[in-house]
Every structure is written in structure tokens, then in C-alpha cells.
Amino acid sequence: MKTVLCSKTGSVFSIVLNRPEVINAFNVQMRDELYMSLGSACDDPTVKVIAISGAGERGFCAGADLGEFGSAPSIATAREVRWERDLWGMFLSVKKPVIVALHGYVIGSGLEIACLGDIRIASRDAVFSMPEAALGLLPAAGGSQTLARVVGQSRAVEILQMGIKIDADKAKNIGLVHEVIPRKNLHDRLLSVSNSLASINPSLLAAVKRSVNEGMDLSLEGGIRLEKRLAASSIQAL
Amino acid sequence: MVVSYSKNIATVKLNRGSHHNRINENMAFELQDAFGHLGQNPSVRVVILSGVGEYFCKGTDFPPISSQLSNVSYESTLEMLRVSDVVASIRQPVIAVINGDAIDQGMELTLACDIRIASTSAMFGLTQMSKGYIPWDGGSQRLPRLIGQGRAMEMILNSRIIGVDEALHMGLITSEVPPEKLENIGLLMASTIASHGPTATQYLKEAVLKGSDLTLRQGLRLEADLSFLLQTTSDRSEGIKSFLERRKPEYKGE
Secondary structure (H helix, E strand, O other), X not given: OOOEEEEEEOOEEEXXXXXXXXXXXXXXXXXXXXXXXXXXXXXXXXXXXXXXXXXXXXXXXXXXXXXXXXXXXXXXHHHHHHHHOOHHHHXXXXXXXXXXXXXXXXXXXXXXXXXXXXXXXXXXXXXXXXXXXXXXXXXXXXXXXXXXXXXXXXXXHHHHHHOXXXXXHHHHHOOOOOEXXXXXXXXXHHHHHHHHHHOOOHHHHHHHHHHHHHHHOOOHHHHHHHHHHHHHHHHHOO | OEEEEEOOEEEXXXXXXXXXXXXXXXXXXXXXXXXXXXXXXXXXXXXXXXEOOOOOEOOEOOOOHHHOOOHHXXXXXXXXXXXXXXXXXXXXXXXXXXXXXXXXXXXXXXXXXXXXXXXXXXXXXXXXXXXXOOOOOOHHHHHHHHHOHHHHHHHHHOOOOEEHHXXXXXXXXXXXXXXXXXXXXXXXXXXXXXXXXXXXXXXXXXXXXXXXXXXXXXXXXXXXXXXXXXXXXXXXXXXXXXXXXXXXXXXXXX
16 A cells, blocks of 8 residues: 555554645545555454544645546546445444544545544644635535534535635634644644543443434434433443 | 625625614515525625614514414414525525624524624624514524524523624634624625635535535435536536646636
8 A cells, every 4th residue: 555554553543644745635546545444444353443644744635636536437437436435434434433633734635534533633733624615626525514513504614615724723713623732742642542542442432432423313312312222232231 | 675796796785774674574575585586696606695784683573463363374474574594595605794783583594694704793692582482583493503502592592692702602603803894804705705616616505504404424425416416517627627727717607
């Protein structure tokens, strides 16, 4: 693998987006490699936490590699491929916590990947934006759905429609990231958050993640029923 | 109500200044009619909704209840006065440029817009409870979705009026602006959006609004389908071409 680097330290599986020469722009190869990496992180029973970051100084991910746009033979084929390797759907089905460390440019699909994670840590120099509409595009990695669920509809619409840039402080303020720290501490912080989660019983982590995420898609009554069921089975397992 | 156009931006202003821009049957009819038409007008890319004078809109001027035969027929009066759904349902993004107080139905009207910015002098509130009834133009549904259930419940139950700082803090509005700059900043925001691909902009609105009523997985389906549909438009290739050629895009809405 080239565009994505994987490593395992203890029970933490690290995935590093690795096209630093183009600020980790997301291309077809990266999609395929991320799909495989994420798949193996899910399948490996010794992995408890998944940590995602971007290589290089300039940023986490500058968005989709526009050079490859329209390279699919037809729209029908593009659609077929989209659902054949449903990377974004796979993110939704990951039971383990996904922690994302963000620095520098976090643009377009970079921000969408971040929104598919569970905990977002940013360095002070991080800049966020969704420029798709300005380019006549739609976000296609779930951004029009996940962003509103993370920061609320009001702010999501502003970010999506205006294409505005958001700095790390504002991102923290609106709940887009959980923590803002100096760049030099980002890597260590990613590991320490990951390790502290890895010390928790993984079935509890999975139950809580499922209860919150699936619960968001249910009626309140249905969500409470789900919670009760998950809690009962975790108590039973004690 | 007055409607004006500047290039591809339409501005709708509530214009009953002497009645604090309160909505009566006449204004409701004009709003429904105007937004119905704007939604169908392909040369309009963004709509601004604002008020003439000191206030945005301080609520409703109800026709006297005595003129009604029964409670049942008052329901149809309310139906006639409802304006939020038609504002929310048009294809183009709507920016609420809130020049002053937005109270009761006036606030409900801003909730139907996609982006809200407000003058530092504006106050917000859904105070229907203090008058013995409940919000009836979408407020009890849209406010919790925008600012969260706990905050919405507290505001509505207490009929509490808030200022811009608090509105900004809770995410009800996305920026507060000094009154003298408000109109210009609203136009600037509108022209930024109007410079984007019009089909992409409309699909984005659809993806976000319809998506919030779907499960996340269904929402991702909707987003992907709209995204593939967008690939059939010439605007989409123009957007990418202009970016790669480092020039400004020229969108045609086709």
C-alpha cells in the first residue's frame, strides 16, 4: 500500500493518509486502500481503537483529487463502483471507536472523513471548509448528512452553502472538534486518547457507540428500548 | 410586502412598518404567492428575506375571533395565515436578514430559512404560551431541530425573549452584524452563494433538509444519488474545469 500507511501499536490500529506531496488529496487508489485498511482494522479482534491522521506538514487532507474527476467510463459505472466499495457505509458500520487527528488543511472529503469518526482532535493551525458547492459539486462522502448531525443544521448549511473557512477555535466552539492543541502535541495526544479508550472493555465501547449512533436514527422510544437492550446484555456479560 | 431583484438575488421585505411588520391575511397571501413564484424562477439563485423599518416581524395580526363561527373554522384561518412551509419548500437557499425583532410567527418565519444573520438590535422569542396558545407556524418543530430540544423547550415554555448574543451562542443565527452593515453583509452572503453552481446549491439544500428526516444511511443514499444526477449537468464539469484552469467558473444552471 502506498497512499495509506497502517501500523499497530498494542491494540491501537493507526491509519495515516499518505500523499503528503498533494496534501493527502483523496483519489481512487486512496479510497481502495482505505477500504482495505479499515476492513482489516474491523476484522482484527486484537484491534480495539482506530486512529486516523494525515502525513506531512501541510494538512490532514485537502479534499478529493479533482484531476481524477469524470475519469469513470460512465455515470452508471461510477454509481456501481460507489456502492461496490462503499467506504463511507463501512465507516458507519465500524463498531470500534474511530479517533481522528486533524492538522492544517481539512477540506472537502478530508472534513467528511473526520465527520465519520467519533472523536476529533485538532491542532491550532487546522482550517476546515467544504468548497464543493462553489465548484458546482455536492459533497459525496456523506458531508451533507454528517455535518448537520455534528454541528446542527444552521451551521452546517452556512458551511456547506457559503464555502466559508473555519479555524480551529471556531471549530471547537461549534462542536466540530472536541479539542484543540498545539501541533507538536497532536500525535502524542492521538495516541494517549486512543490508548485510554483501548483500556476500556471493547464490547462496552461498541455498545455505547451503537446506542448513540443508531439511536439518532430512531424515535426516542425506539432509542431508549435499544439502550435498555444493550445495557442488559452488557450487565449480563459481567 | 416588497420584492426587488439585483442580478440573480431576490430580496423580499415585509412591509407593514406601521404594524411592526405583523403578518395579516393579506401579507400571508402575498408571501405565499411570492415564494411560490420565486421557487419556480430559474434566474433567481438566492432569496433574502428581511423587514422594512425597525423590526423584522413582531408576530401575527389575527382576524377577530368573534368573526368566526367555531374553533373548527379558526383552524382554517390559521391555515390561511401559515407562511413558513412555503418559504422552507422553495428550491433556492433563503437567507433571513433579520433587521430587528423577530417574535412569534416572525421568529417562526426565520426558522424556515436556511441561514439566519441578525442585527445586533434584534430580539427573538416564541411567546405564544404567555398568550394562551402554542406556536402554530412550525416553531415547535423547527426550533428544537435547530438549537436542540432542551433549549427550545425552555424558550417556548417560558415565552422567553432572547437577544442576538444568546441567539448566536445557541446557533440560532450564524452571525450578528451592526445594523448599518446588515443589508450589505446579507447581499454579500447571497452573492457568494449565487456565484456557486445553482443546481449543486439546490441539491445541497435538498440533501440537508430531506436528509435530516432520514436515517443516516438513507441520507447517504440520497446524497450519492443527487451527486450522480449532478454529473449529468454541464455546470459540474465547468466547476472542475475552472478550478483546474484557475479561473472563475461560469455556471448556467444546466
